[in-house]
Amino acid sequence: MIDLSHVRSRFPALAREQDGRPVVFADAPGGSHVPETVIEAIGGYLRSSNANTHGAFATSEETDLVIAETHRAAADLLHADPDEVVFGPNSTTLLLAFSRSIAGTLGPGDEVVVTRFDHDANVRPWILAAEDAGATIRWADLRDEDVTLDEASLQSALSERTRVVAFSLASNAVGSITPAPRLVRMIRERSRDAVVCVDGVHIAQHRSIDVRAIGADIVVCSPYKIFGPHLGILFGRRELLTSLRPYKLRPASDEIPDRWETGTQNHEGYAGFAAATDYLAGLTDATGSRGERIASAFRDAIVPWEAELSRRFLDGVAALPHVRLFGIADPARTGERTPTFAVRVGEQHPLETAKALAARGIYVWDGHYYAIELMERLGLLETGGAVRIGFCHYNTPDEVDRVLEALAEPAA
Numbered sequence: 053m054i055d056l057s058h059v060r061s062r063f064p065a066l067a068r069e070q071d072g073r074p075v076v077f078a079d080a081p082g083g084s085h086v087p088e089t090v091i092e093a094i095g096g097y098l099r100s101s102n103a104n105t106h107g108a109f110a111t112s113e114e115t116d117l118v119i120a121e122t123h124r125a126a127a128d129l130l131h132a133d134p135d136e137v138v139f140g141p142n143s144t145t146l147l148l149a150f151s152r153s154i155a156g157t158l159g160p161g162d163e164v165v166v167t168r169f170d171h172d173a174n175v176r177p178w179i180l181a182a183e184d185a186g187a188t189i190r191w192a193d194l195r196d197e198d199v200t201l202d203e204a205s206l207q208s209a210l211s212e213r214t215r216v217v218a219f220s221l222a223s224n225a226v227g228s229i230t231p232a233p234r235l236v237r238m239i240r241e242r243s244r245d246a247v248v249c250v251d252g253v254h255i256a257q258h259r260s261i262d263v264r265a266i267g268a269d270i271v272v273c274s275p276y277k278i279f280g281p282h283l284g285i286l287f288g289r290r291e292l293l294t295s296l297r298p299y300k301l302r303p304a305s306d307e308i309p310d311r312w313e314t315g316t317q318n319h320e321g322y323a324g325f326a327a328a329t330d331y332l333a334g335l336t337d338a339t340g341s342r343g344e345r346i347a348s349a350f351r352d353a354i355v356p357w358e359a360e361l362s363r364r365f366l367d368g369v370a371a372l373p374h375v376r377l378f379g380i381a382d383p384a385r386t387g388e389r390t391p392t393f394a395v396r397v398g399e400q401h402p403l404e405t406a407k408a409l410a411a412r413g414i415y416v417w418d419g420h421y422y423a424i425e426l427m428e429r430l431g432l433l434e435t436g437g438a439v440r441i442g443f444c445h446y447n448t449p450d451e452v453d454r455v456l457e458a459l460a461e462p463a464a
Contacts, residue, residue, distance in 0.1 A: 062331070063446055064085075075415060076451045080447070081392045082442075084276070084278065085446070087328070093323045103115050119317070128329060129256075131261070136289070137309060138287075138293070139322065142282065147174060149298070158187045162215040163188045163215060164179070164215060167425070168192070173272075174249065175424075187215065191205075198380050198381075201219065212242070214239070217247075221271075223426065226389075227392035252272060258390040260351065279332070282318075300312075301315075333349065358445060364452045365452050365456065366383040368456035377393060393442070401436045418439050419438075
């Protein structure tokens, strides 16, 4: 199990107080805080090695080493090879770039499947690609009873003409987790040539991602949600990275992953991300490679602890009749969700609820969080979306209780 005192001591932001009381950071789905070692790594790079790449001098050579090491760190995190990992400013930008290239492979009669479950970053880029190519968009729906992806609907949307399928490993709005390997197998059985793009941004904070086990062609995640700096990471199957035509400048390398990493990158962010993976690798006493230790951190520390937080919240919110929860509500199903919860408090607008909680030192999100299709499907989009309460492995049971106590008051 997790050593919570030690974990929390690693994160300087968690010492923040408001009105003489510790702040409750229940905003993890929008971005996590970072350990001191990540801050030191970013500052250390800027202090001593701040240079562009491929120069014939020491600081440039050090930057080249940072870039290489960071690709190895990302590969360890995702169980991939370093040259299959592409960095960019964020996952949205990376998906827009790849969808632009994939649009060139599509034409009239081809079909692109997206879901009402996803963040718009894994919806709109593919709609734009289909529109540019004259292809057809098909939709996979949600299950009303628990706001999970409707597998039967996804299967019905597939055909021999399917060329792209995009879905998420977990909903950033309600926390539901998809059975990704099974879904990918289902897609392959129906359309062997389809490019499968999986959004792993939300789940990467809560579960180990193994791109080989998932079997998708593209998997994205964001270091700023996994205890690192603001960056985006895209895993791409080597054949895809090599065969697609990137939009790049002439001097840029034709080798992977360089051909996809356009312009000067966030080198200090790279250094911080490598430190974040080392933080994860050191969460337990496991031995082995960095990838094996990261997997152990999720399996043996993060997942069981977050399951406890989820059960505590779900048990508590069930006793609050004026609070409506959207998503999986059964505490026995914590393995199917992350500790991210979308709620409405009575007839109160979500922004007002968030403000009331913030006044109590409890920081949560409100709105649609870019899960536009999901919020529209639930009938919430036009009335302010929902309040998103999200915990991660550095949160405490007392913090869960403080959130529940605040929600227990009808006016929040």
